Amino acid sequence: MASTQNGAAFVAFERVQKSYDGETLVVKDLNLSIAKGEFLTMLGPSGSGKTTCLMMLAGFETATYGEIRLDGREINNIPPHKRGIGMVFQNYALFPHMTVAENLSFPLEVRKIGKADREKKIKRALDMVQMGDFGGRRPAQLSGGQQQRIALARALVFEPELVLMDEPLGALDKQLRETLQFEITNLAHELGITTVYVTHDQTEALTMSDRVAVFDDGRIQQLAAPDELYERPENSFVAQFIGENNTLTGNVKSIDGQRCIVTLDHGEEIDAVPVNVEGVGDRTLVSIRPERVEINPDLGPDAHTLDAEVLEFIYMGDTFRTKLRTAGRDDFIVKTRNRADQVRLKPGEKIKIGWLPQDCRALDA
Amino acid sequence: MTDSTTGPDQFTGPTPDNALRDADGEARADGPMLAADGTPLKRSLNRALRAQKLRALGLIAPLLIFILVTFIAPIADMLFRSVENQIVSETLPRTVAALDDWDGEGVPGDAAFEALAYDLTIAAEEKNHTRLGSRLNYETTGISSLFRKSGRGVDDIGEVHADAFADLDPLWEEAETWLALMSSEDYIADEAVWRAAKDGTLPPAFELRDGVATALPRTADIFAEFARVIRIEDEDSPATEEPWNIVYRALWSDLRDNPDAAQAFAGGNADLVAAAAAAVPDFPDEDIRAAFLDIDEDWDDHDVWGTIEAFSSTYTSGYFLAAADFQLTPDGIERQPEDQQIYGLLFQRTLFMSLTIMVSCILLGYPIAFLLSNLPLRTSNVLLILVLLPFWTSLLVRTSAWKVLLQQQGVINDTLVWLGLVSDANRLELINNQTGTIIAMTHILLPFMILPLYSVMKTIPPYYVRAAKSLGATDWTAFWRVYFPQSVPGIGAGCILVFILSIGYYITPELVGGTTGTFISNRIAYHISSSLNWGLAAALGSILLAVVLLLYWVYDRIVGIDNVSLG
Ligand SMILES: Nc1ncnc2c1ncn2[C@@H]1O[C@H](COP(=O)(O)OP(=O)(O)O)[C@@H](O)[C@H]1O
Ligand SMILES: [Mg+2]
Numbered sequence: 001m002a003s004t005q006n007g008a009a010f011v012a013f014e015r016v017q018k019s020y021d022g023e024t025l026v027v028k029d030l031n032l033s034i035a036k037g038e039f040l041t042m043l044g045p046s047g048s049g050k051t052t053c054l055m056m057l058a059g060f061e062t063a064t065y066g067e068i069r070l071d072g073r074e075i076n077n078i079p080p081h082k083r084g085i086g087m088v089f090q091n092y093a094l095f096p097h098m099t100v101a102e103n104l105s106f107p108l109e110v111r112k113i114g115k116a117d118r119e120k121k122i123k124r125a126l127d128m129v130q131m132g133d134f135g136g137r138r139p140a141q142l143s144g145g146q147q148q149r150i151a152l153a154r155a156l157v158f159e160p161e162l163v164l165m166d167e168p169l170g171a172l173d174k175q176l177r178e179t180l181q182f183e184i185t186n187l188a189h190e191l192g193i194t195t196v197y198v199t200h201d202q203t204e205a206l207t208m209s210d211r212v213a214v215f216d217d218g219r220i221q222q223l224a225a226p227d228e229l230y231e232r233p234e235n236s237f238v239a240q241f242i243g244e245n246n247t248l249t250g251n252v253k254s255i256d257g258q259r260c261i262v263t264l265d266h267g268e269e270i271d272a273v274p275v276n277v278e279g280v281g282d283r284t285l286v287s288i289r290p291e292r293v294e295i296n297p298d299l300g301p302d303a304h305t306l307d308a309e310v311l312e313f314i315y316m317g318d319t320f321r322t323k324l325r326t327a328g329r330d331d332f333i334v335k336t337r338n339r340a341d342q343v344r345l346k347p348g349e350k351i352k353i354g355w356l357p358q359d360c361r362a363l364d365a
Numbered sequence: 366m367t368d369s370t371t372g373p374d375q376f377t378g379p380t381p382d383n384a385l386r387d388a389d390g391e392a393r394a395d396g397p398m399l400a401a402d403g404t405p406l407k408r409s410l411n412r413a414l415r416a417q418k419l420r421a422l423g424l425i426a427p428l429l430i431f432i433l434v435t436f437i438a439p440i441a442d443m444l445f446r447s448v449e450n451q452i453v454s455e456t457l458p459r460t461v462a463a464l465d466d467w468d469g470e471g472v473p474g475d476a477a478f479e480a481l482a483y484d485l486t487i488a489a490e491e492k493n494h495t496r497l498g499s500r501l502n503y504e505t506t507g508i509s510s511l512f513r514k515s516g517r518g519v520d521d522i523g524e525v526h527a528d529a530f531a532d533l534d535p536l537w538e539e540a541e542t543w544l545a546l547m548s549s550e551d552y553i554a555d556e557a558v559w560r561a562a563k564d565g566t567l568p569p570a571f572e573l574r575d576g577v578a579t580a581l582p583r584t585a586d587i588f589a590e591f592a593r594v595i596r597i598e599d600e601d602s603p604a605t606e607e608p609w610n611i612v613y614r615a616l617w618s619d620l621r622d623n624p625d626a627a628q629a630f631a632g633g634n635a636d637l638v639a640a641a642a643a644a645v646p647d648f649p650d651e652d653i654r655a656a657f658l659d660i661d662e663d664w665d666d667h668d669v670w671g672t673i674e675a676f677s678s679t680y681t682s683g684y685f686l687a688a689a690d691f692q693l694t695p696d697g698i699e700r701q702p703e704d705q706q707i708y709g710l711l712f713q714r715t716l717f718m719s720l721t722i723m724v725s726c727i728l729l730g731y732p733i734a735f736l737l738s739n740l741p742l743r744t745s746n747v748l749l750i751l752v753l754l755p756f757w758t759s760l761l762v763r764t765s766a767w768k769v770l771l772q773q774q775g776v777i778n779d780t781l782v783w784l785g786l787v788s789d790a791n792r793l794e795l796i797n798n799q800t801g802t803i804i805a806m807t808h809i810l811l812p813f814m815i816l817p818l819y820s821v822m823k824t825i826p827p828y829y830v831r832a833a834k835s836l837g838a839t840d841w842t843a844f845w846r847v848y849f850p851q852s853v854p855g856i857g858a859g860c861i862l863v864f865i866l867s868i869g870y871y872i873t874p875e876l877v878g879g880t881t882g883t884f885i886s887n888r889i890a891y892h893i894s895s896s897l898n899w900g901l902a903a904a905l906g907s908i909l910l911a912v913v914l915l916l917y918w919v920y921d922r923i924v925g926i927d928n929v930s931l932g
Contacts, residue, residue: 060831080834081843093832097850106846107836158837 009033009069010194011057011162016066018052018218026052028218030066034196036161039188041197043205044215045241050198053215054164057196059083070162081110086155086163086193090170092147094139100126100150101135107158125157126150128187145176152184156191163188166198181208202242206230214238235276236363239287246290246332249365252282261304262286262362266328270304271357276364283365288355290321290335295345297354305354308332310345320344326353440910447903450681453673456497457484461677464670469695473670478653479618482522483587486611489516490594503898504683504693505672511663518660522653523614529648530613533641537613544604546634547588549574556602568602580629583615620645671695684904708888708905712912715885718803719867725807726814726863727856734818734855738825745819752815755808764876767805771795771877797879805877806867813866814859821855821930854930861920861929865913885909 011034018027027049034040042050055061056068059080068075075083094103101122108118126132129149139147148168155163165184169177185208188195199205205212206226214221214229214237222229222238233239240247250264252274260274262284270286277284297305308326317338322345324332334353336342345351398406454461459480467473488494498512530537544553548571555569571592578585591612592603599606620626620642627639657664675693676683683693690706691698700706733752737745755763770776773792781787795801825848833843871886878887885905892902920926 058831058835060834080831081837081839084837085835087832087835089828089832091826091828093826093828095829095833095847106833106838110837110839110842154836 010036010038010071011196012067012069013053013057014067014069016053016056016063016068018049018056018061019064025064026218027056027063030218030220032213032220032223034194036194037189037192039185039195039197039208039210041199041205041209041212042215043199043202043212043241044221046200048215049218050200050215051166054166054196054198058085058087058164084158084160084162086158086160088148088151088155088163088165088168090167092139092151094147094150094154096139098138099135100131100137100139100142103139103150104135104154104157107154111158121157121159125153128156129153129183144172145180148172148180152187156187156193160193162194162196164196164198167200168197169204170199170201177204184208206242214241216241232275233287233361233363236285236287236365239285239361239363244290244333244335246288246293248286248288248327248329250284250286252277252280252284252362254280259357260362264327268304268306268327270306270360272360272362273358275361277362284362285365286360286362288360290333291319292359293334293353293355295322295334295336295343296352303354303357305352308351308353310347310349310351312347313345324351324353443903443906445903446900447684447907448680448682449900450676450683451679452497452500453676454679456488456493457481457673457677460484460673464674464677467670467674469671469674471667472665475653477670478657478664481657482519482611482614482653483583483590485512485515485519486522486587486609487590487594489519490598490609499897501672501676503687503896503901504676505668507663508669508672511661511669514661515657515664520610522651522656523610523612525649525651526617527610527613529644530616530641533644534637536637537641538607540604540607542637543588543608543612544602546630546637547574547577547585548572548592548603556604560602560604567600568596571596571603576629580623580626581616581619584612584619587612587615614651616641617645617648668695684900685908687901688904688908708885711883711885711888712908714799715868715909716912718799718806718882718884719864721803722806722810722867723814723860723864725803726811726859729807730811730814730818730859731852731856734815734822737815737819738822739827749819752812755812760872760876763805763808764873767801767808767877768796771801771804796877797882799878799882801877801879802874802882802884805873806870809873810863810866813862817858817862817930818852818855821858822852825851853924854928857920857924857929861917864916868913869909 011032013030013032016027016030017025019025030053042053044050052061056063057070059075059078063076070083070085094100095106098106104122104125105118108121113121122135123132126135129152131146131149131153134142134146134150139150142150151168155165168184169180172180181204184195184197197205197208206229209226211223211225212229213223216237221241222234224232224234229238230243233242236247239245248262248264248270250262250270253261253263253269255274255277258273260272260277261269262272263269272284272286297303306326308324310322311325311330312323314321314323319338320336320342322334322336323330324334326332332353400406400409402409457480460477463477463480464473467477485494488497494512494516495509498509501512502509527537536542544556548556552569552572559566559568571589573585573589588603588608591608595601595603595606620638624642624645627635627642630638654664663669671694675695681693686693686698687701688708690701690709692701737748737752740748758766768775772778773794775795777795778787778792782789782792787793793800795804829847829851830843833847834840838846868884869886870884871890874882874884875887875890878884886909889902889905889909892898892905917926
């Protein structure tokens with residue numbers, strides 16, 4: 001899986017910067033290596049520079065500074081059509097005046113591949129996305145999901161080693177999206193192609209990728225495997241962006257190796273893991289996942305707990321969601337599994353909450 | 366985004382149209398679907414939609430009426446005029462009838478001349494003969510002056526007889542005599558009342574006496590015409606004017622053919638007619654043909670009579686034949702002489718130049734539209750205003766500008782000579798010929814190419830070209846195979862606009878086209894305003910219309926008219 005040594009990297013961004021207007025940097029000092037065969041997702045809010053990175057890789061935008069390498073070769077000055085990179089666009093970009101088969105034939109024709117070969121490859125690519133019977137249709141006669149499949153087939157038909165996808169499923173409904181997510185990852189792994197996938201949907205990123213690069217403000221905030229990203233966010237942006245999170249603000253009171261005590265603004269003290277706090281007295285934002293919070297915990301004598309009042313109890317089938325008022329906030333969420341022995345809290349009830357220190361991460365404020 | 370999966374045609378919801386379609390389908394499947402009240406669904410839906418349709422009709426009614434009056438009606442009138450030809454049979458009805466017996470050899474017999482004398486007298490009194498002369502002059506030159514001359518001379522025909530009757534009995538010179546002889550008792554009474562009243566109203570309409578028409582057919586005919594013309598032209602009654610000379614000639618010939626005519630009359634009238642009938646054999650004869658030849662020798666010309674005969678029918682193909690460089694001669698349809706075959710050439714030239722203008726508009730307009738559509742909106746709006754600039758300058762200003770630029774001593778030639786590209790002796794002729802027309806018209810019509818192109822190109826999203834390039838296409842391949850086909854609807858719309866506008870353009874070719882750079886429309890204008898041959902103008906216009914429709918059909922066949930878009 002993910003090998004990050006620069007020497008083996010298939011795709012590498014090195015200190016890449018990009019500015020459209022000469023005033024603001026849209027991409028700031030991007031360093032990223034992608035291994036051969038890896039499925040890497042760029043995840044981030046809209047406007048964070050994901051598409052720009054992809055376009056620089058595809059060759060439609062030039063990097064203002066820095067180097068982009070593909071298979072060890074610097075490609076900054078190679079025009080897009082010579083890069084041999086497959087690309088799937090959000091709006092499919094199927095040529096409306098050509099049939100499906102002609103669309104697929106296009107990349108093969110410009111590569112001067114013979115007719116017989118072409119037909120074989122087109123058939124294989126269409127079968128791959130289960131669209132074998134649709135060769136004669138026009139894009140306008142296909143549904144959104146079908147168009148997306150064809151777009152995928154077209155990006156793969158000329159057997160590129162690298163495929164870029166920019167929010168390819170953004171326009172589809174949830175169910176279709178999930179089916180296609182599955183198909184795309186399967187295909188990518190089967191064919192062994194390196195994939196760079198852009199999305200702003202965190203579930204998509206977590207379920208599909210080998211590694212996820214979380215973008216914000218033109219920088220990679222964290223580059224890690226999905227589980228690591230979820231469980232060990234390195235800064236408050238990642239913690240808040242990925243999954244649901246309770247956040248409390250305060251100052252670091254003391255640090256002792258992998259443990260620290262944080263004094264919350266409301267006065268209480270809690271235990272946390274120091275992730276990126278420098279020293280005593282720093283402002284910090286602690287984050288606790290709702291499912292790691294325990295109600296009326298039994299954590300030992302010196303563990304810190306907080307007093308809380310139940311505001312709302314929501315039955316969600318597999319889980320219960322309880323909204324609490326604690327430490328001066330009234331949006332603290334606790335998620336508990338629906339077990340037979342699980343107590344069902346009532347609004348107004350006074351309880352204590354707590355957590356294991358390693359589940360509470362003290363991040364930059 | 367232009368995701369075309371939900372274009373307007375793919376609506377599957379309950380739009381009125383879809384409902385009607387569905388209702389149709391239902392009806393076919395298993396008997397008519399019924400609405401809640403038991404009426405067939407389709408009928409009740411139609412009823413529900415009727416109010417909507419009426420309102421829609423009400424909204425377009427003003428435009429519809431406007432179009433009918435200002436567009437459809439003139440076109441219908443033009444089509445009608447291009448074949449209409451009533452003037453000959455209306456002005457010379459008797460001659461046309463007499464020519465039925467003519468074998469078409471040489472010059473027709475005396476009967477035709479006789480009829481012509483009647484017709485021409487009436488026409489000259491009504492001043493219609495010059496109009497007819499001009500009309501027939503389109504076909505055979507010289508007829509116009511022949512008719513004008515004959516109109517002046519024709520009232521001498523019959524003078525011998527008038528004198529002879531007057532010599533026989535001075536009563537024949539009296540208008541009252543004629544009135545009593547020819548008109549019915551009722552008319553005499555009415556006329557007396559009218560004359561006494563003198564209130565400025567029109568005299569009563571003339572009525573013939575019973576039996577006169579059988580006893581004296583020619584006299585009755587021409588006298589009735591005489592009364593009618595007097596009434597219309599002079600607002601007077603035949604009781605106050607001595608009849609035309611030709612009436613005496615008619616009476617003379619009637620009495621010669623029917624000596625017993627007096628039996629149809631009573632009293633004094635009978636005596637008068639009987640005396641005249643007895644004297645008529647001794648009256649001098651007047652050779653009618655000689656009388657006409659006396660007026661103008663051209664009446665002995667076979668072509669004159671042939672032309673009258675050829676154009677005597679109410680509808681004629683003559684204008685269309687003329688417009689196609691043929692002519693309708695007395696001996697059938699013939700090609701115009703070589704030096705008069707101008708319309709075929711003009712049509713060809715018009716088509717050729719329109720195509721050239723269209724192609725130059727594409728060549729000049731496509732890159733501009735491409736550039737404009739790829740610029741940010743603000744910049745492209747400013748540039749679009751520049752594109753529209755030709756519309757803002759008055760035609761005269763532009764024309765003078767072209768003259769200054771294009772003439773042989775003009776700016777362009779001066780520059781070329783200065784640069785040494787052409788020698789002073791061989792300055793280019795850029796105006797008052799085809800080149801001038803093409804340059805000026807391309808300039809004028811360019812916006813009509815750029816605007817549809819621009820609006821179509823604006824809707825082509827940039828990601829298609831990107832996709833093509835990512836698939837390995839070079840810039841040129843991406844443009845030619847992906848971008849260009851999607852801009853074809855804009856080219857189609859632009860071509861149709863430019864071509865149809867230029868094929869009927871008039872003012873610019875007139876101003877800068879000289880003699881070799883004019884269009885068929887200039888000829889049409891000439892026939893409308895100078896030669897006044899509206900029929901030919903209408904025929905040329907109809908042919909132009911047909912050519913445009915034909916080209917439109919061909920275009921639809923080759924490119925497809927749905928493949929035209931204004932954006
Ligand atoms: N062609 C462009 N010209 C100028 N600014 C652009 C252009 N494309 C993107 N931007 C700006 O760059 C930033 C990043 O955009 P983008 O890479 O599209 O973000 P993302 O794909 O993550 O939503 C945005 O602020 C956007 O406004
Ligand atoms: Mg984007």
